[in-house]
Amino acid sequence: MSKTRKSILKRFKITKRGKILRRPTGLDHNLAKQSGKTRRRKKKWVKLSKWETKKIKKLIAS
Numbered sequence: 001m002s003k004t005r006k007s008i009l010k011r012f013k014i015t016k017r018g019k020i021l022r023r024p025t026g027l028d029h030n031l032a033k034q035s036g037k038t039r040r041r042k043k044k045w046v047k048l049s050k051w052e053t054k055k056i057k058k059l060i061a062s
Contacts, residue, residue, distance in 0.1 A: 008059050020053045021045035
């Protein structure tokens with residue numbers, strides 16, 4: 001059994017039911033170009049698709 005990938009754990013949030021959430025992209029810089037609506041929308045966590053969830057779970061468990 002290998003170690004858990006800490007970089008993955010820092011970037012994703014796992015819910016009680018096993019869903020994996022991530023932060024939206026595009027929040028590091030160039031925010032002045034985005035509308036306020038876009039910036040507010042990007043504050044929320046985003047649910048991963050099924051195949052991405054499967055991949056991330058495998059990386060966390062490895």
